[in-house]
Amino acid sequence: MATIYDVAKQAGVSPKTVSRVLNGDAPVGARTREAVEAAIRALDYRPSSAARTMRSSRSGLVGLITGAISRGDGSAGPSGLPDLFIVQAIQRVVAEAGMTLMIADTGGEADRAVELMATFAQHRAEGLIYVADSHQRIEDLDPRGTPLVLANCFDAAGTPAVLPDxxxxxxxxxxxxxxxxxxxxxxxxxxxxxxxxxxxxxxxxxxxxxxxxxxxxxxxxxxxxxxxxxxxxxxxxxxxxxxxxxxxxxxxxxxxxxxxxxxxxxxxxxxxxxxxxxxxxxxxxxxxxxxxxxxxxxxxxxNYRGIGEAAARRLLALIAGAPAPTEAEVIGGPVCWRQSVTEH
Incomplete structure (x- = not known):
């Protein structure tokens, strides 16, 4: 596999010049750019995504913490539906934004959330979403400076949250x-x-x-x-x-x-x-x-899916630099009228 040094040698320039062409972070003469681009094509050079991530503040990663996978037997309990529906909606919105969702399951141990957030921070996740299995208040989490949105839950710290109405x-x-x-x-x-x-x-x-x-x-x-x-x-x-x-x-x-x-x-x-x-x-x-x-x-x-979509959109806005909202977003859903209730 060709490296940036192979491209530099082929084009007769320095590796730093190749880097400038790739990243567009400094002016490069037209003839030099053409020589570098020709060398890239000839060698079928593919820049390392990991290297690009290290050079920028963008990883394209979003971390999600849930218990839906370990609870994913399809059964409903007193808390309602499995929060897997929220996770699915978040996945769809994040993917449409061109980002990658990393999912970690608590395995039924809610106190693992802080540990998992630290792991996501090490992988340079740009934002985090915590999904609860019922409308509840949770203990304050430490996202370590990473934008965080709560779905189906809220905390005392006023972390941005999306809740069912x-x-x-x-x-x-x-x-x-x-x-x-x-x-x-x-x-x-x-x-x-x-x-x-x-x-x-x-x-x-x-x-x-x-x-x-x-x-x-x-x-x-x-x-x-x-x-x-x-x-x-x-x-x-x-x-x-x-x-x-x-x-x-x-x-x-x-x-x-x-x-x-x-x-x-x-x-x-x-x-x-x-x-x-x-x-x-x-x-x-x-x-x-x-x-x-x-x-x-x-x-x-x-409307679990609506909660997930709203949570993902809110996190993407925070990642883009929008100010954190001061109130939780409340999501409603329609009445589904079927034949189990008769007209009197």
Whole structure:
């Protein structure tokens, strides 16, 4: 393989002159440039990308830290969909920008993030993205001066972040259910203590209030909890409580699509038809569930892909020198209306 010294010898110039032609960082006479370019073609010389990187501040690399790979069994949990969807969207935007995404997985150990950031810094990554598996607050990270964007999470330091609009998503879903004629709307929530639970519960109550429907605490039950029996028996207990009410709900909203899937099974075992006897709605629009259930599931799109795209665009802007935003960017998604909720 030809080297810069071979090109210099072929063209009858110094290696420094060849470097000037390659990098365009100093004037070179036309005849000299032509001689160097002819030598490059004759020798099929290919400059080292590593050498170019060392001479500049640009590596073309973006580092991403996630737990999606080690958790990538395709299952959804209380936190929602696998964050792999966010990662895929980031990969697409970064590639379209002509950069290379390096992905590191925490292996289920969140405290490895700082160590992985140090590794990316050693490889001269131009920017970093940290992707969480649920809407949560994380401990402050040390990006060592490298631009950093958080996806699906935030910290106390005000690091640029992109978050799902859980409050507006749940409110829009319940508003659409109310518009379909429902007044007794139950809500099986995700576990208490989750940020998504707090925000979506607020959106649920706001939709009721806007429609003039009194809030009934008996209709709100934690549905995705494991008290040593697993989630299905607890769903059965929650359903027992709802069906025992004198004024039973006509629709049950679920904290996510997996919970709705389990609720379908419980209702089927009891001979209760969806939506003829009771309607069901989910949250996430995890299409492996929402589009394959029968009847197809009405749900709210959490828009993980939109979060990933926005996080990547925000990081690329920071790399280009844009000022860091002072507030988190919030990403919403549409209500996906399907046949699991009947019109009253």
């Amino acid at each position: 859980d409050r507006a998503g749940q409110r829009a879903l319940v508003e659409r259910v109310i518009a379909a004629g429902h007044r007794r709307i139950a809500y099986l929530t995700l576990p208490e203590g989750m940020i998504a639970t707090e925000l979506r519960s607020r959106g649920y109550r706001e939709a009721l209030e806007a429609a003039g429907i009194a809030f009934d605490p008996a209709l709100v039950i934690e549905g995705f909890a494991d008290h040593g029996e697993g989630p299905r028996p607890y769903i059965a207990s929650a359903l027992d409580r709802l069906l025992a009410l004198e004024d039973r709900p006509s629709v049950i909203c679920c904290g996510n699509d997996e919970l709705a899937l389990r609720l379908y099974g419980e209702l089927r075992d009891r001979g209760i038809r969806v939506p003829q006897e009771i309607s069901v709605a989910g949250y996430d629009d995890y299409r492996v569930i929402s589009e394959t259930l029968y009847p197809p599931l009405t749900t709210a799109d959490l």
